[in-house]
Amino acid sequence: MSIKRKKLLFVPGFVLVIGLLIYFPGRKHAREHVNLMTAVEDHPLKCASCHLHMIDKGPIASWLNADYYSPLNMAISRDGNTLYVVAQDANELMVVDALKKKVIQHIPVGKYPHSVILSEDGASAFVSNQWADNVMIVDLASASVTDTIPTGNGPSGLSLSIDQKYLYVVNTFSSDLTVINLERKTEVKRLSAGNNPTGIALSPNGEKLYVSSRRAHMVPYGEPTITDVTEFNTSKNRVSATMEIDEAYLMENMAFTPEGDLALISLIRPKNLVPMVQVERGWMMNHGFGVIEQTGQQRIIQFLLDEPNSYYSDPFDILVSNDGKRAFVSSSGVNRISVVNLDSIRSLLQNYPEEELDYLAFDLSFSRHYIEKRIPTGASPKGMVISADGSRLYVANQLDDQVGVIDLNTFENLDPIDLGGPKKLTVARKGRQLFVNAGGTFQNQYSCYTCHPDYHEDGLVYNMAGKDMGRNVTNVQSLREINHTAPFKWNGKNESVYKQDGMRFSTVLTRTEAFSFPDLDALASFILTGIKNPPNLMYNPSGELTAAQLRGKEIFDRTVDNYGNEIPEKGRCVTCHPSPYYSNFSFEDVGTLSESDDTIKFDTPHLNNIFASAPYLHDGRAVTLEEIWTKYGGRDQHGVVNDMTKMQLNDLIAYLNSLGSAELEAKEQEVLKAEIKN
Amino acid sequence: MKLIKLTNISSAVLVLQLLLFLSACSDGSMEGRILLTEVPQNGSNEIGSNNHLKVEGARIVALLPGGNTAVNLTENFISAASPAVSYDGENMLFSAKKESTDHFQIFEMKLSSGKVRQITSCEEDCTNPIYLPLGRFAFIREVASEKVKNSNAVFTGMLDGTNIQQVTFSPQRFSSLTALNDGRILSLVKTVYPEEGAPKLLVMRPDGTKLELFYKSDVGTQLCSGAVETSSENLFFVEGNDTESRVASVSYNLPLHSHKIIMEGEKNAFLSLGSYLDDRLLLSYKKTNSDNYILGELNPVDGTIRELYKSEGYNVIGAVLVQAYQRPKNLPSEVQPLEHAGLLLCQDINFLGIESLKNESEKAQKIEILGIDSTLAVVDVEDDGSFYLKVEANMPFRVQTLSADNKVINGPGSWYYIRPNERRACVGCHTGPEISPFNKQPLAVTKNPVIIKNNSELKLTKNTKDYEH
Amino acid sequence: MNKLRLVFILFMVLAFTGFYTSAQDNKMMYGNTPDSIFPYNSFQKAYKYHFVEPIEFLGAGREKKAPTGLTEVRLGFLGPLDNSPIVPLGLQMLNGAKLALEQANERGGYKGIPYKLMIHNDVGLWGAAANEVIDMDDEGVWAWLGSIDDIVSHVALRATLKCEIMMVCTGDPDPTFTETNIPWAIRVISDDRQSCYALANYVYNEKGHDRMAIIRTGDRYGRVGVMEFMGVANRMGHPVRMEERFATGETDFTMQLKNIKNDKPEAIIVWGNAKESALIVNQIREMGMQQPVYASDRIISQEFLDIAGKNAEGIVTTSQYDPTADNPALKKFQADYRKKFGEEPNVFAAHAFDGMNLIIKAIEKVGLNRVLIRDVLTDRSTFQNYQGVTGNIVLDASWNDVGKIFMGKVENGKFVFFPAAQMKERGHSQSMAGY
């Protein structure tokens, strides 16, 4: 053996020895690290789980991800030959030949489009751009946007007045209805419309417009969960009534029957006020639809879609067949469309008094009287349309970039329309599919999306029960841009999303088999990289602070109080809430622990887009930001505030409302640093 | 030896099958065979009774599909029964004993080699084993006491024989176990104390928690077998009455309202069911009352039976197909064995379902907690009808409602027990498993739970930090 | 300059041609104000004089019957009890009111029904006083007593007008409080207008000072009080040029006092709470200024004497009553108060005691009807010249207490009180311009 060869052997040998030296203690270290971050001891030590799939920006992130279309809502031409599909993630309106099942045009629209409707003559389409606060008028002949009309914050559902003079736009984030005069092409008024509305439906005679809210009334924990349907008089363009829908929320969409005898609402019946001790017997979430009678007693009755051992979670769209005999409800949590026999509903309404029907909305077996069929769909079925001849039902399968086609004579699936999205299923995309799918909970009772609609939060406070029932009521936290904001939960017990959604999660919450490690990889990847804050167009559209916000920032940053006394470090806003996330990711007692809470310190929440996540504080006791300090500020435990004038508090809140995505904040910081260097 | 007697064609077919079989399963897997229990016809116990499987001479045989060729797999046992196939199709659990003085124990056999391994060594009979996910299994074991005779309980453990623990504690008799796809265990159960009740299908989590009704027959009809779940989300079972016997089904989603009769026969014509290929079922049945039970293949769609196998002098019972199965979900367990109690919440004892809307009956204001032989406590309920108890773990009890002056309003309900750290809740009394809760915080949970115990030192402990989600 | 002169001449022509005529007959001038220092009196008769006649309340409500089945007769209290620098004053006021109610309850309450004090703190959140008065309305109080801080009093006054509950103010000397024409309040403590007249008379006429400097709190108490003093000083021909401000809670006044020192005034007036005033006095002396010091009446407290120590000697202030008067009622009150609360009552306690007794007497006279209680307290006959522990209570047409003012001077570490000198003329004479 020559020296050269020895040398040759020596090099890999050395590397091997060093490698082994690193490997064994390294592995031990990795094991400890992974055990801590996942709270399990059998994770396969795949580094990519956290260190690859959770990268949310840069070239690696773009290499890992793909640009999907994610169709959400649709419109169909009167001849039934053309579908107009809102591709939410691609910011475009897709024109689809329904017969050839082919995409024929891509029309770019605004950011994060939500809904599309067509004018009666079919010449133009109206598209609501939820993250751009406007609607666009698209001339379909030329496939071009002709007008962009500003709306309220977060436009979603759309409807045209029967004379085509007014366009009604539901503003989800600002909770109102924009009325656009289409001759003047401008917003003429904004009417209040419940809380976080999306659904909209015009009565067949055009006199009445309904808008359904998704969030419930913000009430102290323990008071009933009630959500509004707002009724508008279209001749006066005014709010005419508010219907309170008891025990329901997330009323995503509404529809009228063609004869106008019933208005239908998709809805969820949450069980947030009962201790979350089991899933069996519908103990967490029920799913159904509401009926507002338009004649006679005008009762509001709810019906469940669920069955005792099977739940049809996250109903999104609700649609009535052209003959008025059936309704279709797309349940995005279970990839099913439920076919409701409306004649059965009508007969039940006729034969049962309201009191009994109210009770039957708790009877999980009652759906057998009106559910005709459950039609399977692609991943996450959302908006639906029916062809004018009534023969086809199209459904936007949001998470596999397809439009499902269903033969309404047989209720059988035909070949879907492929919208041409990427063929690869990225880890994050798979995570999103898991996120919206109820398969992760016992008997499919709910999905992550149920309590985190829009990947955000549902505005409810739940009794998480802990060890004792009735303890630890908890305000659902938003999942938007939580990457880099670990630890998680109000008590900060979870160092990672991995741990958060792991074994314990399945034991106390989903109560079915825990997510597998690959599924957890995907879920965590989506949660940490795929959920963005909408731009804060409400309070900070330009990125420049208003005078009041600037004054508020001074208060946020202040170190002395109005009397000139130095504020102790812990009493300053900026100490615990430093930019860009406005959290120091550490723990503090801000004096808001209640007797029914376990003794914990709170994980300082991040404040990006804080305006969008009322109610506030760990148990949602503060309905508005003001209440954090007016009602619950105590003796300056949550920042020194008691010296402030009302105007100063208003300025502070104006500043808090201005906070947007941390990404923007971070950019600002970089600019700032760069300036300092120069 | 019987092979030689067959015609050339059939032998050729068989050889081909054998080749296919061998090529598919390199080390002699038994995939595709049917395992069943053969019980001697003139055994001391009447077929259909509780102990019909514990007959000496009972044996487990394997047969090839379509043929009457059976191989005795349990030659070394004086009695063997209840074969269950593992999810990978490679092993079989069964209950058996070697000597007549032995107790029945649970054994596992590697089907490819026939190698047998004893898992349990109990002082009482252990029967009816089933596989659970991730190396666990469940079985039934006799636990009769002086007071409560003839009761048994479900136990679970690791397949290596460790961690064997009792998971049910009520004075009931379990006679069949099925692992449902959702991860729970379905069992045919009847109450044996204070008096015998009708058998029902109850469902529970594998840790014994949340034991509740899954299906019960109408009055006059009696459930006769455990249930078999098929991939079409239906469950099949045998039921009967004084004049006839039936195979019936219910859907998993809606068991109490989807009863369907698949086929009817004379009294005792059907005995038990097992799952088979293509959503068909294996059925033990007899053609006339004087025949013995034979094995057939039942098509549940049209109710037709094709005879598969019969065994002279034996009743053929409890057939199961050897194949890989979709394993059920592995349900997490909230049971913490070191805890001494669990929690029980009821939203409104005066809520009895839709009937309470119609009748203005007297409202109960108290509940009485009844143990096996004594009253454990009388507890005032809250104004909204709710109560909240911290109950000594693994202790059977029943609840009856009382008026303010201690008049019984609703007599004792079913037996309950709470596992350590289990948290259970119900909407009202007798509302069944189909009524979901009112979205209302029960007044009772705004206070500390009332302690229910039986001679133990159970105390209200300051709640430990266990802040959820 | 020519232009200015022209304008001036034009104005004089306008002003003295009797362009306007007064609408009112000759009545006693508001605020017990001497002609010589009445606004514009030297130049122009006003078109309209206010506060000359009381405003009657003409609304409904007298017809309301007293409720039956009452278990307590609720009376309100509004004062600074928490989170305010003047909490000590508020607590004294509360004690005075409590003592009066307690004694009334010992006498059997109202027809056997005990009085109950509904206590409200006035310094909570912004404009809290208004909300507190609304709460009193919701609680069903029959009348209420308060408060000290003038912002609070003003806010409460308007709220009590809306609710129509009688307010008896015993602690706020802000002159503008009664200058509102609201017929739902009386004040049973002399206001700063009276005190300033007395102080101005003392410093200018008796002591013969001319150039004064003022250092005052920046709050409304300082602003309105000093405004009143400066108005009188102007009209007496001694405009004050030097006015410095400080904030409540401040401890170092060097900046302000340096300015004052440079200005070399003949005397200095300190207008503020006891603590800051004492610190200022100390710092005045530390900086070597030896001028006489005068102060607002809030210095009358042990706190002031304790902090200022020797520096307090010779300082003169005004007082709304004479706590050393030889008045048996006062002596008894002081003894009872000491016994119950273990401290000396101050001006706020004494006036609250009087005020609460007036409310009790009014209820005993007319029963439980808010309007009737108001009527009897404002009629300026039933309780006019009421002999309280603070002396004679005399209400003018705006229901302002125009009783005697006393001067207090620190001698040998104690306040010594003596009546303020009467100015030569009181009220109006026919000789004034415009009459």
Add this chain to the structure above:
Amino acid sequence: MKSKFNLTFFAFLTLLTFGIVSMGFTRSEKSPDVKESNSVPIYGNWKNFTKDNGLPGNKTYAVRVDGDRVLVGTHEGLAVYEDEKWTTYTTENGLSHNGVIAIDVSELTGDVWLGTMGGLTRWSGGKFEQYTQMNSGMANDLVYAVICDGKDVWVATGGGAGKLDTYTKEWEIFTEQNAPMHEPWTYSVCAGDNKVWIAAWGGGVIEYNKKTNHFRDYVDPDGNMEIDLFPDDGVVHDITTGVSYSNGILWAATYFGLSRYDGRGWKGYFDHDSGLASNFINYVRSVGDYAYLCTDKGLSITDGESWVTYKKNENDKNGKAIITNGESKTEKSFSPSISHNFILGVDVQDDVIWVATSYGLSRGERIN
């Protein structure tokens, strides 16, 4: 020079100020347009409502006609008169407080805004929504006045004036810190021609220009509470209780008389020199060319020249209208008359007037 700073110079300065002020305002005295005296509406056919007819309480603070219904703020809640029936809404229905003291209806949205003793309440489509100083940017819970100005809602509260932008849901409040008032006590607010006027208690009238976001204040130039030196030199008193604007005229009410401002000059009115029922004015509302003045001694209506004052007799249900036209006075009797002379609120629509009084509500119809 210092020594010359004496009384004479000071007096000169004071007089100079007066001169300028007087000159400025005496000119404007001639400016009010002379109107047809008989055009001031006269109302009769009075009909009165009290607790006995369905009102929740007799003390009515405010009234507003809203199409076919009449909204009445009482001490015991909001009373709504529709189809000849009364319905009462209280805190149980979602009002922030039962004491409803101010009402306005948004022309744009039809929403009803209620100023209560415990916060501002929006009543929209049957739903009540509360704004308080605790849960919103509103300055104080005692809302003396509320008006809708397009998408904005303005309130005058015990802790300052405030503006709610119903589009952005943002509050902006105006106090002594950012507006020319000494203290944040506001009592009334009105809007028109791109301006907003706030009656600031003790601070006169504050004018806010919506285009420039600038303030200016109008105070009594004599600077003293106890007198009004010249009636037409500015607002008659700093303690203002009401402002109302229509047809280019701003009316400012006080407890000391009435002022009228036409954009150039002020004119003062007192009970002794005009047909005004009393100097103690609780509330003013101007509609078209007329100001409706709610005083403690009856209701007066004026166009600035002619007056009609409604008074009820002391001892019976009857009363009269006193029509003052310059020196001439005529009277017209009514049976019955208005419910009570202590008037707190008024509204008119077409030829019908509604009057909220200390004891009951009155409805009258125009008879001239």
